[in-house]
Amino acid sequence: RDPFRDLLVHPQLVWFLNQIIGYGFRLDRQPELLCDATYDVAAPLVGGNEPRIPARAYYFQNSRRYCQAVRAIWALADVEEGDGGFVLVPCTHKGNVETPDDIATGEDDMGLTFQPAMKAGDLFLVAGTVLQGVRPWQGAGSQRLLSYEYAGRAAIQSAGTGPKVQEDPSPEWHAQITPEQRASLYRPEYEYSSPPPVLVTDGESVKIDESGEVFHPSFYNRDPNSGIDEKEFYFWELNGYLVLRGVMDETWLEKANEAIDKFEDKIVVGEELSRGSETLAGTGRPTLGGLLTLPDPYCEPFRQMVSHPVVQHRISWMGGSGARVSGPTAFCSVEGTWGHSLHDSGEPMYPPMGYQFQNGRSYSEAVTVTWQLRDVEPDMGGFACVPGAHKAKYEMPPGVRSCDDHMGLVKQLVMKAGDVLFFADGAMTHGTTAWKNSIPRRGILIKYSSRSFHRSGGE
Numbered sequence: 001r002d003p004f005r006d007l008l009v010h011p012q013l014v015w016f017l018n019q020i021i022g023y024g025f026r027l028d029r030q031p032e033l034l035c036d037a038t039y040d041v042a043a044p045l046v047g048g049n050e051p052r053i054p055a056r057a058y059y060f061q062n063s064r065r066y067c068q069a070v071r072a073i074w075a076l077a078d079v080e081e082g083d084g085g086f087v088l089v090p091c092t093h094k095g096n097v098e099t100p101d102d103i104a105t106g107e108d109d110m111g112l113t114f115q116p117a118m119k120a121g122d123l124f125l126v127a128g129t130v131l132q133g134v135r136p137w138q139g140a141g142s143q144r145l146l147s148y149e150y151a152g153r154a155a156i157q158s159a160g161t162g163p164k165v166q167e168d169p170s171p172e173w174h175a176q177i178t179p180e181q182r183a184s185l186y187r188p189e190y191e192y193s194s195p196p197p198v199l200v201t202d203g204e205s206v207k208i209d210e211s212g213e214v215f216h217p218s219f220y221n222r223d224p225n226s227g228i229d230e231k232e233f234y235f236w237e238l239n240g241y242l243v244l245r246g247v248m249d250e251t252w253l254e255k256a257n258e259a260i261d262k263f264e265d266k267i268v269v270g271e272e273l274s275r276g277s278e279t280l281a282g283t284g285r286p287t288l289g290g291l292l293t294l295p296d297p298y299c300e301p302f303r304q305m306v307s308h309p310v311v312q313h314r315i316s317w318m319g320g321s322g323a324r325v326s327g328p329t330a331f332c333s334v335e336g337t338w339g340h341s342l343h344d345s346g347e348p349m350y351p352p353m354g355y356q357f358q359n360g361r362s363y364s365e366a367v368t369v370t371w372q373l374r375d376v377e378p379d380m381g382g383f384a385c386v387p388g389a390h391k392a393k394y395e396m397p398p399g400v401r402s403c404d405d406h407m408g409l410v411k412q413l414v415m416k417a418g419d420v421l422f423f424a425d426g427a428m429t430h431g432t433t434a435w436k437n438s439i440p441r442r443g444i445l446i447k448y449s450s451r452s453f454h455r456s457g458g459e
């Protein structure tokens with residue numbers, strides 16, 4: 001048992017837990033092995049921040065974190081990518097939207113589930129409120145992940161383990177009072193009180209609900225008639241970007257591409273945007289502007305993009321009515337065109353282009369929409385971002401900005417001709433990776449500014 005006890009207070013782990021949970025953390029319960037034998041690997045993932053569980057939630061204020069639940073996973077054997085086992089959905093500890101069933105069951109996870117690869121001896125830390133679980137093991141060797149769950153000072157989580165928690169410590173006189181009265185006098189962290197008793201009220205009566213499900217009345221009701229696709233909304237709120245597939249048909253694509261071919265000589269090669277990065281270095285970025293005022297019929301495929309119902313509807317729920325358009329501009333990068341170093345983030349906060357969530361609404365003051373006129377292949381360059389960075393609380397490290405040391409945080413999106421990309425520019429970290437495809441990029445970029453702000457400060 002000594003090696004397991006040593007891991008409990010491993011000096012490096014303790015340093016991290018002091019930073020992440022804060023002083024006074026404790027082990028919530030006995031450590032466990034995460035494997036097919038100890039876990040229901042067919043069960044939906046658990047976690048997420050809606051509804052909020054205060055005893056497990058992530059708090060941030062004045063540069064301090066108070067992450068009330070942290071799971072420390074020690075890899076006792078290697079785990080390769082694709083091995084299965086422990087999985088999670090990044091950034092869900094800051095999510096404001098309930099997890100759609102398809103994401104939790106894996107039925108249609110929208111590409112959000114991440115299975116970390118680890119080497120034997122690695123330590124993996126994950127917030128307890130991140131959506132997570134264990135999937136069937138596919139690896140060659142045996143699965144050896146040892147999990148310790150820590151709780152913040154004073155946080156009430158599991159009943160814990162050991163003989164004491166089986167007892168009912170209620171004093172005898174509790175037999176003389178009503179079950180409802182007893183319910184208000186329970187002692188936490190015993191098996192009889194985990195989950196705690198639930199009193200359901202309506203302002204006139206008090207009743208015990210045996211189901212044990214939290215009763216916490218809300219001012220607002222979810223609106224099934226909002227016309228919002230709930231999975232899209234979840235994805236946007238979580239990541240700060242969204243891709244709609246196949247919005248343009250073949251004819252429309254053809255016309256748009258033809259127009260750009262026709263005015264190729266008007267393409268202007270732009271300034272250096274890789275900002276000294278080694279990864280993003282290359283030649284200037286070719287763009288073609290003035291698309292809405294091209295001579296007839298060449299302006300037509302681009303005018304069709306403005307106020308397009310499918311796109312306009314998303315703009316409506318992302319930031320409300322009154323958004324106005326600038327552009328569109330065609331991005332026509334050729335092989336070797338340099339990337340654009342990553343920019344914008346939740347920190348430092350810039351309200352005119354920021355992202356907020358309140359009472360079921362997304363307030364994205366700036367949204368950029370990019371219509372793809374050609375396929376964007378994996379690892380061939382193009383739009384890249386740090387999903388979730390619209391809610392970041394720490395400044396971006398220089399290596400992420402340049403992509404020279406991206407920490408695995410930067411995602412280059414793969415798209416098909418006809419797809420439309422939305423992103424919360426100004427809030428979610430984004431940029432471009434150097435174009436490596438011999439077929440030039442064709443993306444039509446349209447910027448939307450909200451009714452509330454000038455995106456450039458008002459000059």
Ligand SMILES: [Fe+2]
Pocket residue numbers: 343425426430431
């Ligand atoms: Fe940008």
